Amino acid sequence: MTSNLRIVRDAPLRQRNTFGVAARAPWLVSIDDPAALPQALQSAPLRDGLALVLGGGSNLLFAGDPDGAVLELSGRSVQVLRHEDEHAIVRADAGVQWHGFVLQSLALGYAGLENLALIPGTVGASPIQNIGAYGVEVRDFVQAVEAFEPASGQWHRFDNAACGFGYRDSRFKQSPDRYLISSVEFALPLRPALKLDYAGLGEELAAMGVDAPTPQNVADAVIAIRRRKLPDPAVLGNAGSFFKNPILPAAQAEALLARHPAMPVFRGADAGTRKLSAAWLIDACGWKGHRDGDAGVSPAHALVLVNHGGASGQQLLDLARRIAESVQARFQVAIEPEPRIVGARW
Numbered sequence: 117m118t119s120n121l122r123i124v125r126d127a128p129l130r131q132r133n134t135f136g137v138a139a140r141a142p143w144l145v146s147i148d149d150p151a152a153l154p155q156a157l158q159s160a161p162l163r164d165g166l167a168l169v170l171g172g173g174s175n176l177l178f179a180g181d182p183d184g185a186v187l188e189l190s191g192r193s194v195q196v197l198r199h200e201d202e203h204a205i206v207r208a209d210a211g212v213q214w215h216g217f218v219l220q221s222l223a224l225g226y227a228g229l230e231n232l233a234l235i236p237g238t239v240g241a242s243p244i245q246n247i248g249a250y251g252v253e254v255r256d257f258v259q260a261v262e263a264f265e266p267a268s269g270q271w272h273r274f275d276n277a278a279c280g281f282g283y284r285d286s287r288f289k290q291s292p293d294r295y296l297i298s299s300v301e302f303a304l305p306l307r308p309a310l311k312l313d314y315a316g317l318g319e320e321l322a323a324m325g326v327d328a329p330t331p332q333n334v335a336d337a338v339i340a341i342r343r344r345k346l347p348d349p350a351v352l353g354n355a356g357s358f359f360k361n362p363i364l365p366a367a368q369a370e371a372l373l374a375r376h377p378a379m380p381v382f383r384g385a386d387a388g389t390r391k392l393s394a395a396w397l398i399d400a401c402g403w404k405g406h407r408d409g410d411a412g413v414s415p416a417h418a419l420v421l422v423n424h425g426g427a428s429g430q431q432l433l434d435l436a437r438r439i440a441e442s443v444q445a446r447f448q449v450a451i452e453p454e455p456r457i458v459g460a461r462w
Contacts, residue, residue, distance in 0.1 A: 120147060120148045120149040120151075120152040121145065121146075121147055121148075121152050121155065121156050121159070122145070122146040122147075123143060123144070123145050123146075123159065123161055124143070124144040124145075124146075125142070125143055125161075126140060126141075126142065127140065127141045127143065127144035127186070128140055129141055129144075129170075129173075129178060129182075129186070132170060132173045132188075133173035133174075133176060133177075133178055133355075134172070134173055134174040134236055134349035134353060134354060134355050134356075135173075135177055135178070135349075135353045135354060135355055135421075135423050135427075135429065135432065136349070136353030136423050136425075137177070137178050137353070137423060137427065137428055137429040137432065138178075138428065139178035139180070139181050139182070139429065139458075139459075140181050141167070141168075141181070141182050141185065141186040142161070142182075142184065142185060143161030143162075143184075143185035143186065144170075144185070144186050144188060145159065145161055145162055145185055145186070145187050145188065146187075146188040146190050147187070147188070147189055147190065147191070148190050148191050148211075149191060150189065150191060150209070150210070150262075150264070150298035150299065153264045153296060153298065154264070154269065156187070157266050161185040162185050162187065164184070165184050165185075166184060166185055166186075166187055166266065166293065167182035167183050167184030167185060167186060167458075168182045168184075168186045168187070168458060169186075169187050169188075169189070169240075169296055169297075170186050170187065170188045171188075171189070171210065171211070171237055171238035171240050171241040172213065172214070172236055172237040172238045172241065174236035174237040174241070174349070174355055174356065175237055175241055175244075175245055175355060175356075175454065175455045175456060176355070176455050176456045176457070176458055177355065177429050177432060177433060177453075177455050177456070177457050177458065178429040178458050178459060179429040179430050179432075179433045179457055179458065179459040179460035180429065180430065180458065180459020180460055181459060182458055182459065183459075187296070188211075189209070189210040189211045189240060189296070189297075189298065190211040191209035191210065191211045191212075191298075191299075192209060192211055192212050193207075193208070193209045193212075194206065194207070194208045194209070194212055194217065194220060195207045195208075196224065197301070199306065200303070202305060202306050202307060203303040203304060203305055203306060204224070204226045204303075204304050204306060205259060205301060205302070205303055205304075206221060206224075206226065206301070206302045206304055207299055207300070207301045207302075208239040208299060208300055208302070209239065209240075209298070209299050210238060210239055210240025210241075210297050210298055210299055210300070211238055211239070211240065212238060212239040212240075213237075213238060213239075214232075214235055214236070214237050214238055214239055214241070214242055214247075215233060215234050215235065215236070217229075217239055218230070218232055218233045218235075218335065219233070219335070221302075221304055222331055222332050222335055225306070226304035226305070226306065227304065227305045227306075227307070227308035227309070227310075227331040228252075228256070228257045228302075228304045228305050228308075228331075229252075229254075229257065229302075229304065230310070230331040230332070230334040230335040230338065231249055231250040231251060231252035231311055231314070231317075231334060231335075231338055232247060232248070232249055232250075232252055232254060232338075233335040233338045233339050233342075234338065234339045234342045234343070235247055235249060235356070236349060236355075236356060239299075239300050240297045240298070240299075240300065242254045242258075242300065243255070243258055243261050243279055243281075243286055243288060243297065243300055244286055244288040244289050244292075244297065245284055245285075245286070245289060245454065246281045246282065246283070246284055246285055246286050246289075247284075248283075248284070249338070249342075250311070250314040250317055250338055251311045251313060251314040251317075252311055253281070255276065255279070255281035255286075257302045257303055257304060258276050258279060258281075258300060258301070258302060258303075259275070259276060259301040259302060259303040260273055260274060260275050260276070260300070260301040261273075261274045261279055261288070261297055261299075261300050261301075262274075262297070262298050262299045262300070262301070263288070263295035263296055263297045263298060264295070264296045264298060265294060265295055265296075266296065267294070272295065274287070283360070283361075283363065283385065283391075284360050284454055292456065308330070308331045310329060310331065310334055312329070312334070316341055317334070317337055317338070317341070320337040320338075320340060320341055321333060321334070321337050324336070324337060324340075344416070345416055345417050346414075346416070346417060346420060347414055347416070347420065347422060352414075352422050352423070352424065353422060353423030353424075353425075353427075354414065354420050354421060354422045354423065355421070355454075355455045356420065356454075357394075357395075357417075357419040357420060357454055358419060358420060358421045358436060358453055358454060358455065359394040359398070359419055359436075359439075359440070359451045359452065359453060359454060360394065360451065360452050360453070360454050361391050361392060361393060361394045362391070362392050362394060362397075362449050362450065362451055362452075363384050363385075363389050363390070363391055363392075364384075364389065364390055364391075364392060364449065365388060365389060365390075366384075366387070366388050366389060366390050369381050369389075369390035369392060370390075372392070372447060372449070376400075376447075378396075379392065379393070379396055379397075379400075380392070380393040380396050392449065394419055394443075394451050395417060395418045395419045396418075397443045397446075397447055397449060397451065398413070398418040398419065398439055398443060398451075399418040400446070400447075401439070401442040401443055401446055403418055403439050403442070404417075404418040406435075407424065408431070408435055409424075409426075409427065409431065410423060410424040410425050410426040410427035410431070411423065411424075411427040411431040411432045411434075411435045412424055412427075412435070413435075413439070421435065421436060429458075429459065429460075430459075430460065433457060433460055436453060437462075439451075440452075
């Protein structure tokens with residue numbers, strides 16, 4: 117074991133997931149330097165396979181214990197590589213905390229990520245989920261993802277197109293155990309092109325008295341909105357939005373809208389699809405503020421499942437399934453979870 121490689125046996129994971137549910141890993145292997153990955157994968161705990169790569173624990177639900185070793189990439193390096201035309205190329209290790217990276221990029225004078233402020237998790241997790249908020253997705257700024265493939269022992273560099281980004285999706289999410297993301301390169305605009313048309317963002321800036329917003333102003337507005345709407349995981353366990361917004365064919369969405377005129381409907385990725393608000397569907401089924409023991413739904417936001425202290429991951433999963441079943445029964449619309457579920461199937 118080197119200074120870049122730390123191994124803990126029978127490791128508790130309650131403090132390593134934002135739901136705050138109890139789970140244990142037979143082994144937890146932590147690596148500071150991605151170059152140590154090949155060595156780490158030959159260590160006794162990982163030689164027989166890897167159950168999970170753990171980042172900030174903000175996009176997963178432990179419905180049971182992982183059945184193998186857990187790997188944590190804990191490097192925290194951020195480097196400005198160069199300026200290219202209208203962009204700065206910035207490289208960040210997978211273990212860098214996402215919100216801190218957003219704030220650091222803004223402090224350096226680079227725009228683009230301001231709408232993604234206060235999203236929990238790590239840089240390494242951001243392309244897996246293609247995180248998004250307030251009209252922006254991280255794929256808009258990812259230049260390349262560097263990853264190690266344990267099965268082949270090869271390092272890979274995926275450009276943006278090769279990442280296979282979709283709505284809350286990517287090639288890395290489709291094959292969750294194939295690649296270990298070590299770092300991400302971002303192309304961040306040197307001149308801001310602010311996106312302010314998402315509902316509530318302009319109003320928040322106006323309430324702040326900001327007439328000519330800067331990227332930092334936008335980040336401050338996003339932070340204020342998120343803090344009002346979403347509970348702090350340090351106070352009330354949660355993983356942010358638990359369900360994806362469903363994407364439907366336009367004709368199906370329009371038929372639903374005719375029966376439910378108050379239902380929010382947005383254009384999908386193309387003219388033939390529409391995105392529905394999962395929060396509205398769940399709220400319409402009466403789940404906002406619901407509580408079964410310590411498993412519940414936030415009273416402030418119907419998309420957010422919460423752990424009031426002692427809920428197990430299985431209890432939270434059972435609640436999520438009941439919510440999805442009720443939406444399906446009332447609207448004939450399937451909703452799916454955003455977080456990865458460990459120890460059970462959806």
